Amino acid sequence: MSDLADPRFLDERTAHWADVKPDDEALVYLGRTWTWAQWNDRVRRLAGALTERGVGRGDVVAFLDKNHPACLELTLAAASLGAANAIINFRLAADELDYVLNDSGAKLLIVGTDLKPAIDKIRDKLVNVEHVITVTPDGADGDEYEAMLASATPVGRSADVESDDVCIVMYSSGTTGRPKGVLLTQANLIAHTVNGQEGFEFDEGDKNMVSMPLFHVGGSSYAQLGIHNGVSSVVTRDVDGAALAGAILQGANRTFLVPAVLAKVLESGEDAVKLFGALKTYSYGASPMPLPLLRAALKAWPNTDFIQAYGLTELCGVISHLLPEAHRDPGREERLSSAGTLIPNAEVRVVNPDTLEDVPEGEQGELWFRSAQLMKGYHNKPEATAEAITEDGWFRTGDIGRVDDGGYIFVEDRLKDMIITGGENVYSIEVERVLAEHPAVAEVAVIGVPDEKWGESVKAVVALEGEATEAEIIAFAREQLAAYKCPKTVDIVDALPRNPTGKILKKDLRQPHWEKAGRKV
Template identity: 50%
Template sequence: MVHHVPGHWAARGPAAEALACDGRRWTWRRLAERADRSRGALRALGVRRGDRVAHLGRNDPVCLETFLAAAGAGAATVVLNRRLAPAELAYAVGDSAPVVLLADSGSAETARRALAELPAPPRLVVTGGADDAYEPLLARADPLPPLDDIAPDDTCLVLYTSGTTGFPKGAELTHRGLLSGAAALRAAAPIGPGDRNLVPLPLFHVGGIGYALYGMAAGAATHLLRDPAPEALCRAVGDGATHTLLVPAMLPGVLRAGTAPADAFGRLRHLLYGASPMPLPLLREALDRFPAFRFVQVYGMTELSGAVTALDPAVHRDPAQARRLASAGRPLPGVEARVADPATGAAVPLGRTGELWVRTAQRMKGYLGRPEATAETVTEDGWLRTGDVVRADEDGFLYVEDRLKDLIISGGENVYSAEVERVLAEHPAVAEAAVIGVPDEVWGESVLAVVVARDGARVEEAGLDAFCRGHLAGYKCPRGVALVTRLPRNATGKVDKNALRAAHGARERVPRQPR
C-alpha cells in the first residue's frame, strides 16, 4: 500500500535521506513518524475512512506526508492546482467535498476567496509562513498507525482533469494503480536506494506526485523543487540528482542557462520527458549536448496513474531508429494497448490510425461522483479510452497523431477548448468563439481564440485577456485572438476545428502574454 512506503524504508535504513526541499531534509524515520503524527492530526480534525483531504500550494513535503497519512487512514488526498482562479477552485473543492483543506501561505488568500463561495466549506489549515497552523496541529497530535484493512483498490488520490464539457472531473486513483504505475516506470528507468529523484513538476500533476512515488517506492531520496526555473533545476542536479522528469518546455532554458549550469545539469543519469510533444530539433540538440544521458520519453495520463508507454534510451541513441524519436515508444510492463476504431472498439489494421485504448492495473477507479462520465471512458471489459488518435508500427511503437477531444497541451499543462470557450461566451462583446492550439516554440502549443464579435461591438485583445484571467488560470487564457466574421461549420452545424487549424495553425507566432 502507498502508506507503507516510509515505514518499509525506515525499517531498512532509518537514517537514509527520504525527502528534501528548500534546504530541509527528512530521513525515512522522520518521514514515517511525521506521517503517523499527521494521521493523528487529521483524525482530530474529523477525517475518517472514506473522507477526503485537500492540499493547495507549491511543492512541499507537507503535501506528500499528508498524502501518506490520509492513505493510511483510508482517506483520499485531493491535490489542487494552485494556479486556479478562485471560482475554478471553488468548483473543485465543492465537487470533491474535502473535510480539510491545507493551503500554503502563498495560496491561503485564494483559498479563502474560493471557500467564501461555498455553502459548506471545509476547514482551512494554513501551512507555513507567519499564520502556520499545521505544525502546531502536528505537535499536539498523537501518532496514529495506519489501518490494517485498507484494500489495494481503495481510492487514495484524486487529481482533477478537465473534459470536453469544460467542467473538471476528479480521477480516483488507487493504491494498486499508483504502485503499479511506479513499478512499470522503473522498468524503463531503473531507480533505487542511493539514487536521488528530482521532482520539478507540480504535485497536482500526475507527473509530479505520481513521479515522486516512483522514486519513493523504490527507496530513492526525493528532492522536491518549488521553483522549476532553469538555474534552480541545474542547482538541484548539482546537489546530486540522478533522475528527473521534465516537460519539453523546460529544456530550452537549461540549454541556454550558460556553460556552468548546463555542465551541472549534465550530471544526471536519467532524463525522462513527457506531458507534451518534444520538438525534434530540441530533442536532437539535447541528445548532442548531453551524450551521457539516458533519455526516456513517457506517454500517459492522469486517468492511468501516469506513464503507460516509454521510448527507451537505446532507441534515442540508435541512428538506425531515428524515425522513432517521433514515437511515444511501446507499452510498459503490465500495460495492454489497442489501436481501436472509436465507433466500434475493433482493432484497426496495422499502420492505420485509431483511438488508443489501454487496459492495465494502473487505471483509475473512475471519475469522482460521475458514473456516466466513467462509463463513457472505461469500457465494460476494462479498456480505458484515451481520446488520443495513434498509429502503431510493425514493432509496436506508438505514434500520437492527434487528439479526439481538442486537448491543447501548453508547457505540459492540459487546456481544454470547451472550458475556455465557455468563459469567452460570457464576454458581452463576443457572439461566438472557438479555441484551438497553435504551435509555440517555447510552450509547444499556445491557446488561440477565434472570435466573432457581436453586432456593433468591438473586441479588444487586452480586454478579453483581462476578462479570461478573472475566470481562468493564466495558462488557460488565450495568448492570441483572431477576429473573423463567421466560424466554419460542418454539415451537422458543428464548428469545423480542422478548418480553423488549417486557417490559423501556421499563422505568425501569437503575441505572448504573461503566464
C-alpha cells in the first residue's frame, strides 16, 4: 500500500502518518481510539519520560503485561533513544520472571496492575530496575503510565541512534535450560516488515488485527505491518473468541494467529464461521497446522487468503511463507504440508549437520538461512551466538528439512528439542531440569507429541525410583513453570531408551506418536 522509501528507523512511519493524515484512526484498544497524531504524540512523550528517567542509548527497559498499546509505544520510544524493550512473557512463573528481568539488565519496568503483585514478591531481587510503573488496561484513574505521559515533555529521536541499535529483546528458550535473550535491531525489524508483507497488499480502509502476544515475534513483528502501511490496528488484550469477534466487528480484516484459533472457530458453530469469513487474510504459524484442520478451513472460508508463515525469533519472525495461491492449487496439494517458499531477500541452505556440506536437492539436512532479519546475537551469550551464526552470516536453525524442485521448504524434524505448543516455544531441557528435582524421578525425557488443537503438547516420559502418579508429577511442574510449559501427560516407564553412548533416544520416544498422526512435525 505504501510507496514510501523503506525507513531507517522504527519511529519514522508513525511520524510520517502523523504528518500526512493526522486525524485518521491509528489504533483501537478496549474501546479507546487514537489518531496518528495522538499516537505519535504519545510515543514522543514516552521518549521524553524515559529520557527524564535516565534511559539512553544501549539501555534496556522492560514491559510485562498482556497485550497493550503501551508495549508498542515503549518499543518505538525506546528505539528512538537507541534503547531496547525487553518484552516479558506474562505467563512466566516468579522464578522465571526473576531470571529474565535480571538477565536483561532492564533499568525501568512497565507492568500491568494485574501482574504487579508478582513483581512485588521479587522486587528486592531486581537489582537493576530503578523504576516500576504500573499501567491499567483501560487508562483508568490512578494509571501511573498515563500520568507519566501526561506530565512528560515530548522529545525527538536522539542524534546518536543507529539503525543497528537493538530495539527489542525477546526471550527464547535455550540449550542451557534458561531462556536466551534474542537481540533484534531496528534494521532487523524493518527488514522483516518489508520482506514479510508479501501477500498482504493492504487496501484503503483495511484494519489489522493484532492479537498474538506481543512478547512473541508473531505479535510485535506482525504489528509493524499495519504501522508501516498506515492502516489502523485493532489490538486485542486476549486471544479468546470474544476479543477476536469484537475486533472483526470493528472492521479488522487482516490478522496473524496460531492454527488452534481456527480449530476453535470451526467448533463454535455457523455464526462464528460466518463472522470470520469477513477476514481478507488469515496468516497463521508459530505451530504446526494439522492438514485436516487446514482443509476444513479452506472449505469454510473460500474467499479468505490463507498465508502460512514459518520462522524463528532469531529471524524476527517469518523467513518462508506459503502464499494464498499455493493453498488452493489442486495440482500440488502435497505442498500444503510445506513451509512455502523463501520471502524476498532471504537465502536458504540445506546442510548435513555432521559434515557441514550442502546436501543434494530434495534430501534432508539442517535448514540454514541468511537474511538482514537475522538477530544481532544472544544477550550476554557470545558462545551461543557463535554456535548459531556462522562467520559468513548463516543462521543454523536446528530444524531438519528439505527443499523441493520448486523451492518449497519442508520442515520435517528437529535437531533441537524445541516443542511448539499453541505458538509458544518450550525447550525440553528447561522442563526436564524442573522434573529431575522431583524426589521420585530417576530419569526424565520431555518430548512434543501431536495435538489437534495446539499443534503439539508437552509429554514427559519418566522412570521412577520411588512412587509418584502422573497427576503428582504434573502438579510438581506447575509449581515452578508457566502452565504452557508443563507436561499435559506423563508416561511412566521402567527405563528410557538410550544409544550405546548413553544418550536418550528421544526420536524413538516421539516416533510412535507422530506415526499415528501421519506427520513428522
